[in-house]
Amino acid sequence: MWLRRELHGLTVNATAGATSRDYFSLFHIEPNFKIDEIALEQVYHSLLSQFHPDRYAGKPQVEQRVAAQLCADINAGYRTLLGEVTRAHYLLQHNGVDLKAAEREGVGADFLMTQIILRERLESIAEGDQAGHQAVAREIDEHYSLSRDRFAEAAQGAAWHDAARYWQEMCYLAKLVDATDARGR
Amino acid sequence: MVLLQIAEPGESPDLTVARSIAVGIDLGTTNSLIAQFDGAQVRVFEGASGQPSLPSVVHYGAESTQVGGAALALANEQPENTIASAKRMLGRAREDVADDPYATLTTDGALAFATDQGKKTPVEVSAAILDALKIRAEAQLDGPIAGAVITVPAYFDDAQRQATRQAAELAGVKVLRLLNEPTAAAVAYGLDEQAEESSLLAVYDLGGGTFDISILRMRAGLFEVLATGGDSALGGDDFDREIARYVTTELAMTDPTPRQRRTLLGIARDAKQALSESSAIEIDGSGLGGDGQKIVLTRRTLEALIEPYIERTLKACKQALQDAGVESVDRVVLVGGSTRTPAVAQAVAACFDQTPLCTLDPDQVVAMGAARQADILIGNRSDDDALLLDVIPLSLGLETYGGLAERIIDRNSTIPIARAQEFTTARDGQTGLVIHVVQGERERVADCRSLARFELNGIPPMVAGAARIEVTFRVDADGILEVSAVEQQTGARSEVVVKPAFGLDERDITDMLKASYEFAAEDMAARKLAEAGVEAEALLEGLRVALVKDGDLLDRDETQTLRDGMVRLEETLQHSDADALRDSTEKLGRASETFATRRMDRSIQSALQGISVGQLDAESSE
Numbered sequence: 001m002w003l004r005r006e007l008h009g010l011t012v013n014a015t016a017g018a019t020s021r022d023y024f025s026l027f028h029i030e031p032n033f034k035i036d037e038i039a040l041e042q043v044y045h046s047l048l049s050q051f052h053p054d055r056y057a058g059k060p061q062v063e064q065r066v067a068a069q070l071c072a073d074i075n076a077g078y079r080t081l082l083g084e085v086t087r088a089h090y091l092l093q094h095n096g097v098d099l100k101a102a103e104r105e106g107v108g109a110d111f112l113m114t115q116i117i118l119r120e121r122l123e124s125i126a127e128g129d130q131a132g133h134q135a136v137a138r139e140i141d142e143h144y145s146l147s148r149d150r151f152a153e154a155a156q157g158a159a160w161h162d163a164a165r166y167w168q169e170m171c172y173l174a175k176l177v178d179a180t181d182a183r184g185r
Numbered sequence: 186m187v188l189l190q191i192a193e194p195g196e197s198p199d200l201t202v203a204r205s206i207a208v209g210i211d212l213g214t215t216n217s218l219i220a221q222f223d224g225a226q227v228r229v230f231e232g233a234s235g236q237p238s239l240p241s242v243v244h245y246g247a248e249s250t251q252v253g254g255a256a257l258a259l260a261n262e263q264p265e266n267t268i269a270s271a272k273r274m275l276g277r278a279r280e281d282v283a284d285d286p287y288a289t290l291t292t293d294g295a296l297a298f299a300t301d302q303g304k305k306t307p308v309e310v311s312a313a314i315l316d317a318l319k320i321r322a323e324a325q326l327d328g329p330i331a332g333a334v335i336t337v338p339a340y341f342d343d344a345q346r347q348a349t350r351q352a353a354e355l356a357g358v359k360v361l362r363l364l365n366e367p368t369a370a371a372v373a374y375g376l377d378e379q380a381e382e383s384s385l386l387a388v389y390d391l392g393g394g395t396f397d398i399s400i401l402r403m404r405a406g407l408f409e410v411l412a413t414g415g416d417s418a419l420g421g422d423d424f425d426r427e428i429a430r431y432v433t434t435e436l437a438m439t440d441p442t443p444r445q446r447r448t449l450l451g452i453a454r455d456a457k458q459a460l461s462e463s464s465a466i467e468i469d470g471s472g473l474g475g476d477g478q479k480i481v482l483t484r485r486t487l488e489a490l491i492e493p494y495i496e497r498t499l500k501a502c503k504q505a506l507q508d509a510g511v512e513s514v515d516r517v518v519l520v521g522g523s524t525r526t527p528a529v530a531q532a533v534a535a536c537f538d539q540t541p542l543c544t545l546d547p548d549q550v551v552a553m554g555a556a557r558q559a560d561i562l563i564g565n566r567s568d569d570d571a572l573l574l575d576v577i578p579l580s581l582g583l584e585t586y587g588g589l590a591e592r593i594i595d596r597n598s599t600i601p602i603a604r605a606q607e608f609t610t611a612r613d614g615q616t617g618l619v620i621h622v623v624q625g626e627r628e629r630v631a632d633c634r635s636l637a638r639f640e641l642n643g644i645p646p647m648v649a650g651a652a653r654i655e656v657t658f659r660v661d662a663d664g665i666l667e668v669s670a671v672e673q674q675t676g677a678r679s680e681v682v683v684k685p686a687f688g689l690d691e692r693d694i695t696d697m698l699k700a701s702y703e704f705a706a707e708d709m710a711a712r713k714l715a716e717a718g719v720e721a722e723a724l725l726e727g728l729r730v731a732l733v734k735d736g737d738l739l740d741r742d743e744t745q746t747l748r749d750g751m752v753r754l755e756e757t758l759q760h761s762d763a764d765a766l767r768d769s770t771e772k773l774g775r776a777s778e779t780f781a782t783r784r785m786d787r788s789i790q791s792a793l794q795g796i797s798v799g800q801l802d803a804e805s806s807e
Binding site for chain 2 (some may be wrong): 079
């Protein structure tokens with residue numbers, strides 16, 4: 001517990017969040033990777049309908065300021081918890097994982113190779129070859145789902161070292177998914 | 186920031202007793218409107234001749250200033266003194282704008298028009314239009330306007346929003362909120378329907394000078410903008426210009442004078458409107474000093490001329506759908522005068538595979554929605570009203586090593602939002618760094634829009650990579666950005682509210698306000714005092730209520746400190762010193778921030794408890 005607190009204190013500064021507010025407790029959900037997205041959205045909407053700056057029009061400026069700041073946290077937190085990659089990242093930070101060390105360690109050589117091959121295949125698809133594009137897109141999606149499920153499993157078992165590696169795989173593959181979408185347009 | 190308040194000094198700003206007058210203003214490129222929601226319906230204020238729209242034209246003659254129709258009437262006579270479409274230049278730098286077809290631009294200093302009354306910036310021109318709208322509405326109302334919602338194109342960037350706010354400040358209009366135009370239109374449509382089911386709506390808004398597309402999800406109690414896109418320099422004016430160019434070529438005119446150009450644009454606009462009804466028209470070129478030639482313009486030719494522009498709007502529509510993560514929408518709404526062009530409506534219908542809705546006047550729908558939102562924001566409505574969640578149109582980021590843009594806040598993020606990112610130094614012994622804030626989607630900084638540059642100094646010399654600099658971006662509900670940077674170990678700090686470098690600074694605004702005949706020195710002083718009084722009273726009243734309700738959140742010392750501050754502020758209220766009053770209010774406000782935060786945290790708990798027993802269970806069992 002002491003270790004976790006200590007590390008947590010360090011990593012908050014590296015978080016892409018505005019304050020040290022704990023998003024899981026803000027949204028009243030358990031700090032797991034698997035979350036109830038519908039419940040998250042409902043809490044999000046009910047928090048916003050209470051604290052949105054529109055509800056504070058005409059109130060003293062100090063209240064408007066504090067409400068706007070809280071609302072900014074609510075929006076940032078919702079965005080963080082809604083996305084799988086950002087949620088995974090946040091969960092790692094939340095559990096005090098040393099992400100810098102994890103990044104130095106990187107992903108496995110096999111994964112890197114797979115990733116490079118997928119990218120090459122994506123780039124070599126001829127213009128207008130819809131079937132070919134769809135096939136690669138499906139394959140990338142499958143790889144992403146696999147890394148995500150592995151992350152979920154590792155996180156569930158508090159195997160943070162493995163989880164940090166799967167999270168990096170998710171990052172690589174999510175970028176590939178974006179690239180696929182961009183080419184498919 | 187100058188605030189216009191309705192309450193006199195000593196009068197309590199109790200907004201629940203009397204109905205406060207709040208208006209919606211559509212500050213358009215070609216036409217502007219002002220409207221009010223009176224509790225039952227929206228009223229668009231008409232001008233003396235019964236026209237709801239005020240041409241966004243200002244004439245700065247040697248003798249006098251005219252706004253609207255009167256200015257437009259002088260356009261042919263004195264084109265260089267008559268400024269139209271100033272909105273295109275609002276918040277823009279000189280290098281952003283092509284030559285103005287209407288007036289002459291100054292060649293040095295901030296972007297401005299050269300007139301017989303000297304330099305006039307786009308902010309001043311917009312302020313003159315806002316002022317005319319305010320006068321028009323107040324002449325038909327029982328009292329002064331307490332606040333306004335001003336609409337801006339969703340695709341307006343930070344600088345353009347700041348410039349709009351400055352114009353309002355200059356005109357003495359208190360801005361309750363800058364509202365995106367398509368969102369305002371959705372409010373006007375949506376509130377009439379009160380759909381229980383969640384539905385998706387696309388708002389296609391093609392005005393004179395700007396194009397916006399927004400995708401919204403609407404359900405009872407919530408309007409959520411999912412994605413927005415567009416082009417803040419594309420509109421019906423481009424159609425006119427294309428037609429004018431065509432006519433120029435057909436008539437073999439070389440280098441038309443400003444007056445001829447203006448005449449050409451008038452002809453073009455008439456031709457465009459006529460072709461909405463007929464399939465071909467004849468243009469008489471004799472008024473242009475040519476040899477009296479007549480040319481024929483068919484609808485088909487017009488469509489070919491404007492096709493590239495329509496194509497650009499459709500591309501943005503597809504991008505917005507993708508950004509929203511949806512494939513189709515339930516309804517499409519047309520907004521803006523340029524959607525009257527049949528080719529535009531047809532293209533939108535084909536793109537969204539349905540007949541677009543235009544049951545509300547496309548020229549008035551934005552002002553109508555703004556008026557409704559203004560009524561809510563001034564406090565005339567209950568908390569049960571629909572909540573509006575809007576987004577920022579463009580990503581915000583920083584320049585990093587190698588001229589690359591590092592994104593901090595993604596486009597289509599719901600506002601207000603704050604995000605922080607940690608950076609470090611690149612060289613050993615580096616004691617300062619330049620923070621360059623950019624807006625846009627491209628990877629290279631050179632391709633993004635530069636918003637501001639500021640420096641963070643006082644970092645103690647360390648090896649490269651050892652400093653920990655946290656940069657925080659905050660975007661408020663108007664879409665306006667504030668950036669701060671803190672070196673974590675030393676606490677060295679620097680921050681800016683991002684101000685357009687080519688806009689006006691606070692001093693310019695103060696000078697202009699002073700110079701303005703409307704705000705004589707004593708009026709200014711009285712107004713400042715009244716504003717400070719209202720804010721002080723509001724704070725005191727708020728704290729009194731809070732201490733009764735949540736006083737247990739403070740320990741004895743904290744309570745005493747607050748009470749002392751309140752007594753001091755009450756004393757200051759007895760004297761007519763605006764600066765002291767403002768200062769005292771600011772101090773007490775800061776001192777009570779912790780209290781406000783704790784109270785809000787307490788209400789989060791009760792808000793969440795409310796759901797877990799009530800609607801959450803009910804909805805999850807559906």
